[in-house]
Amino acid sequence: MKSALIFADRDGSELPPLNDRYCPAMLPVLGKPLLEHSLEHCLSLGIETVYVVLDAHAASVRRYFETGARWSLNIHYVLSRQGESPDRVRRRIGQSLNAPYVAMRGDIWHGLEPNFPRDEGTPKPHRRLGYVVNDAADASIDSLHWQTISRIQIPVFRPDAIDRPCRVYSLGEYHSLALAALSDVFSARDRAIDNPPTTRLLLGAQTRVNHVSLDEGTAFIAEHSRVDIGAQLAGVVSVGRHCLVDRGTRIADSVLLDHTYIGAGLAVKNAIVDQDRIIRVDLNATTTIADSFLLWSNKRPVDGGWLSKALERLIAVCLLPLAALFDFLRRMSAEPRTGSEPGPLRPPLVSRLWAVYTGNIALFGRDEKIAKPLQDSPETPPWQYQYEQLPVGAISPARARLRGQGDLTLLMLTELELNRPRTVGFLAKNLIRCFWSGLKTLLPTARLCSRPTTLPEVSK
Template structure:
């Protein structure tokens, strides 16, 4: 069976949110709605799907790619918007499909797809079977193309969770209820650090800022210790909440800055737009010290990435005289095997089958020499490819990631892996625990000044006797 994922509705009832992206890409539970749909399909053992797109097609394709992250094969159809079931069936008849599953991607459901398919299999003669929850269309329909056309038969899935996101208020409530856990089977892109508090990867949420229940902070977000998050606060990824800000019953969408002493209650915020749900109106805040968008212009992002890679290439050029020394020392240490491959967890992100972000592993090389800094010279190449930053924590192996860790050790997972690591620059007598503590402290306090400080420390290290002393690997 193949699925047809419908992501082509314009959804004017969700404006102004749908003026910036399509409804299927709106975030709920730390990930776009359509990713919840893909996870449900994977759980139902459906591996091939057509994605019907209309508005913002480039955004959808950029977000999903070819579906490999979910173990699926995705193909895209461009439509004029809200394509009819009859039109879809005509397309698929030419591709010799026996039955198809139509599923809307701008609806949020609990994990009842498998249950629906099991019930549908008990009705072999029906040509069209649709799911509902409490009489509400669930945006889920099984069509048997080889059967004679008959009226749609409905399967009502009593007790399941469903939200069709009928308006902005419904989107606000659903975003909060998903975090509360009222949609069983949905995977949140965050881990529960305490009861009713979820924090995403590379995010900072001080305990002093939590003043209520049901708080969700998405990936790469930061909350100031003097901010106040009361009940039902949902922050998407890349959000900053400054000192003195007070939030209650608020859904904040990606790339938003909430300024110092700003108070927001019962609203949806995206960049400098705030939608007051009690009056049903959207307002644009002109003062960037109160609300602002932090979404980076694609050109700016590309320039920043190009500058980083250029710096890595310059560093490689400056290191040219060292490569002959690296070769000679490695051959002298082990003539038969002067190099060995090492598999490390880098900075480029991938997503596992559940949709959770994870670091992508990469392969680098180590020389056989026991001179510490020379042994890791090939890691400069990994900086050029983006797998490492110039400054960061010690890159972990897959075995390191599997080891149980304390809460304070997990802090280092929020920082990038680096060529120069505070843990590696600790005194030679420092234990593995002390090195990890140094990395965790760096991760909790990192910033531009901190990175420049450790970059300077790394340069000074090359002038010390320890840098040239013959020592075993730090790992």
């Protein structure tokens, strides 16, 4: 067999609220999406060409797998139509998919080492849940339709049956599957050791973790993730890619999905954590935390693209006359500097807007002068390093929000809170805020400049 047909067109309506960020085929188990496990099974069978059937909302699958070159596979994507059966999809592909071929679902769990055939001479289980081997091109594969599989009465997934197929039909099943797969990885190693250790840790590439953080149990830390000193992991814990677990955090029997930040002091148990949401599978409850210092997305802010960059430069040019008027009134007022503007004096607003037009800085971003007084401090706060990673901007959203505020720490923390991806909506929201703040500043300054100067009378 050289070809495979994998269906990943499930919409995930039975997995709210995860279905608004993940299609079921991209749910990670042991640091890999379910679909990647299916592709690795195909690779073990000697398959070279794979046709992946997607729905209209599975763009994340294309971005992750691309052409399949990383797996030495040639992946072709087929867009499914509403209500289309697997047999109709097969006929639409045509002669490109020759028999014998494997047809399977890529959005369910087939087991760590499923009993798949490796060649035509091996006795093969022609049908099992979500898997069909077809020797004839006209053989039906409608048993792979998700509506058919979802109606099959099968026992609920149990952690001791990790090698059996799992439909991942609920959040509780996914939580049990992710933790059971991790425990099963170490079971064979423990049987080969007389006195197996009580703590078991599996690390991905480019991870940073303190072994003292794992009290007793099993933990998996995926690639490019970090667990700070002082964080405690208990039971079975699976941490996804690009995650950050801050000091003082306690996590027990939970799954952290990709790009999740857990702040200091937060305790999580029996839950699925997805960026700013905590899903308690035992209570069937979801909590959204709108505090970026406790729970937030650890994704790097995505650049808004050429449109936002072009708008930034256009807005900077349009604001140059107002900036010149603002700088003129500030000079005419000749107000002495007070504690309301800490740190070194910033360049004139006209110069900063011109730097935006030339592409040297962003229109909205941090004030590069504001952090310098704290750099010589013997104990630098951990969030200051995050602040210094923000883009330098001509206009500081924190200064616009806290006009006249002299507390450096408050300004820096507010800048971190207001930092968002450079999109058109981000530009519009900050323009309105900064225009209103500038108007409040210009009106008193204009009245001060227009006020006639009177000299006190000197009594003779």
